[in-house]
Amino acid sequence: MPDSEEGIRTGGDPTKAILxxxxxxxxxxxxxxxxxxxxxRHGCKFCxxxxxxxxxxxxxxxxxxxxxxxxxxxxxxxxxxxxxxGEKLDAHLDRxxxxxxxxxxxxxxxxxFSTDCYMDGRAGKITRNVVKALTSHNKYTRVLTRNPILAxxxxxxxxxxxxxVTIGSSIPCMDADQVGAIExxxxxxxxRLRGLKEFNEHGVQTFVSMSPTYPTQDKAALRTQLExxxxxxxxxxxxxxxxxxxxxxxxxxxxxxxxxEHELADALDELRTRDRWVEYATNHxxxxxxxxxxxDLPVHLWPDKQLIKHVDDETGLWLQSWRERQSPxxxxxxxxxxxxxxxxxxxxx
Ligand code: SF4
Numbered sequence: 233m234p235d236s237e238e239g240i241r242t243g244g245d246p247t248k249a250i251l252x253x254x255x256x257x258x259x260x261x262x263x264x265x266x267x268x269x270x271x272x273r274h275g276c277k278f279c280x281x282x283x284x285x286x287x288x289x290x291x292x293x294x295x296x297x298x299x300x301x302x303x304x305x306x307x308x309x310x311x312x313x314x315x316x317x318g319e320k321l322d323a324h325l326d327r328x329x330x331x332x333x334x335x336x337x338x339x340x341x342x343x344x345f346s347t348d349c350y351m352d353g354r355a356g357k358i359t360r361n362v363v364k365a366l367t368s369h370n371k372y373t374r375v376l377t378r379n380p381i382l383a384x385x386x387x388x389x390x391x392x393x394x395x396x397v398t399i400g401s402s403i404p405c406m407d408a409d410q411v412g413a414i415e416x417x418x419x420x421x422x423x424r425l426r427g428l429k430e431f432n433e434h435g436v437q438t439f440v441s442m443s444p445t446y447p448t449q450d451k452a453a454l455r456t457q458l459e460x461x462x463x464x465x466x467x468x469x470x471x472x473x474x475x476x477x478x479x480x481x482x483x484x485x486x487x488x489x490x491x492x493e494h495e496l497a498d499a500l501d502e503l504r505t506r507d508r509w510v511e512y513a514t515n516h517x518x519x520x521x522x523x524x525x526x527x528d529l530p531v532h533l534w535p536d537k538q539l540i541k542h543v544d545d546e547t548g549l550w551l552q553s554w555r556e557r558q559s560p561x562x563x564x565x566x567x568x569x570x571x572x573x574x575x576x577x578x579x580x581x
Contacts, residue, residue, distance in 0.1 A: 242354075243297035245270050245312035250324045256345060257337030259470070259534055260559035262374050264332070264341040266321065266366075268314055268358040271298070272347040274378060274418040275308015277484040278444070278474065281346045282307040308417065311347075313354050318361020325369040338564035340372040348418070350377040360386045367393035372564035375399045376441070378418040380427025390436045398467060398563050399431050400439035405446045406457050413491035414484050428464035437563060440466045442520065443534070444474035447499040447512045451519045458523050468561035471520045472534035473513035476503040510542050517551070518576045525573065530560040546577035 247270060254265040270286065272279070281287060287294070287303040294300035298310040333339035343349050343366070349359040359375070363386065366373045373396055377383055380401050383390075390397050401424040405411055408420040428438045440461045445454065461469055475481075481500075488497035503509045517533050524531030535551035543551065553574035560569055 239309065240273050241298040241300065241310045243310075243312050245297065245314045246293060247314060250317070250320050251328075251341070253332055254337070254342060254345070256342055257334045260336045260532060260561070261345070262340040262342035263334055263337030264339075265343070265345050266317070266341055266362055267344040267346045268317055268349045268355050268362060269311050269344070269347045269351075270294075270314075271300075271307070271311040273308065273311055273351045274348050274415060276415040276418065277487040278414060278478060278480050279307065280478060280480070283478075283480065284346070286346060311351070311355070314358060315354075317358050318363075318365045321362055322365035322368075325365060325371070331371075335558070335567075338372065338566050340374050340564050341366050342374045342376065345376060348377050348379060349375060350379040350382040353382070356382055356385065359383075360389055363389050363393065363397060367396040370396060373397045374439075374563075376401070378402055378415070378424055380431060381419065381423050382427075384427060384430055387431070387434055387436070390431065391434060395437075398437040398439055398561075399428070400441060400466070401425075401428055402441045402443055403457070403461060404442060404444055405449055405453075406460055407446075407448075409491075410446060410448060410488075410493050410496045413488045413493040413496060416487070416491075425460060425464060428466070432464045438464045438466050439561065439563075440464065440469045442469060442471040444472055445516050445520075446474065446496060447503055448496050449516070451515075451523075454516065454519050455523050458520070458527055458529060462527055462529055466530070467563055468530045468532050468559055469520075469524065470532050470534060470559075471517070472536070473516045473539075474500070474503065475536055475538070476500070476509055477538065506542060510539065513539050514543060514547060514551075517554075521573065521576060532557075532559040532561070544577075550574050550576050 251264050256262050282304040294303045297312045300306050300310045350356045403421050406421050411421050432438050485500045533554040540548045540551050558569040
């Protein structure tokens with residue numbers, strides 16, 4: 233029977249897969265993923281996960297485990313936990329003889345990219361054992377969470393894992409009200425940064441994902457954000473603009489309106505016009521590259537394929553070079569980029 237606490241329905245997750253190969257190597261993140269739960273209590277409005285087959289194709293499982301009628305509409309209101317996953321993963325790794333490694337993914341395991349592995353104490357307990365299992369088998373492990381403050385409870389595990397672990401957080405914008413409007417249940421950006429700083433001060437490698445930056449941010453705001461992000465000495469700062477073609481974009485704009493963040497709602501709404509989206513996205517990518525260089529931060533841009541189709545040839549070459557360039561993150565024996573940073577076009581703003 234499903235349980236319910238703080239309006240969130242919870243249950244056990246019957247998923248059998250322990251470790252899955254992942255396409256996130258295209259973003260230089262990992263070759264495998266482990267997810268400690270199905271569902272996520274942060275309920276970010278732009279989240280792509282509820283539109284993936286893992287949610288869309290499993291209505292019966294969601295209904296049975298957590299009384300979910302519509303996995304997409306109810307996103308943020310249910311969590312199915314994979315208790316005991318760390319122990320199963322440990323045994324699985326003992327038996328596993330082959331390991332998939334690409335140039336971009338480096339055989340890294342991502343924990344967790346379809347939920348937040350430190351969204352609460354129960355998820356955190358599973359994550360602790362997952363990180364232990366992976367790193368004790370010398371598997372490079374990338375932990376992504378919007379709650380690194382809670383992850384600090386496992387600082388001992390991260391410190392023991394040494395070079396085999398990095399922890400990062402999504403910090404799309406430093407404006408807590410705007411972030412709170414579309415990530416209603418996730419910790420404030422200041423807390424995310426504070427958690428990462430503490431990990432860094434205790435010798436644990438960090439990374440930041442500025443994803444997605446908001447159209448309300450001008451160049452000065454991005455500079456302030458990058459200066460703040462530098463405080464946790466990240467091994468890499470990934471960046472991508474928001475994509476208004478995502479299935480949940482409508483909900484994102486509505487959430488900003490409901491939270492009375494009108495400037496954000498209007499700026500997001502304007503992105504439905506292609507020219508405005510192209511202008512905002514190319515400006516943000518260029519500004520992050522430019523400021524990153526000034527601050528000597530290892531930045532890696534994630535330009536969208538669709539964006540490249542709608543820009544002039546020179547801009548397209550610049551963006552495509554970023555898609556092909558190795559990430560500058562010193563982690564998992566990654567070779568550093570051999571090419572210099574792609575030069576942005578002289579005709580851009
Ligand atoms: S924390 Fe990540 S997985 Fe959870 S709702 Fe937000 S974007 Fe989706």
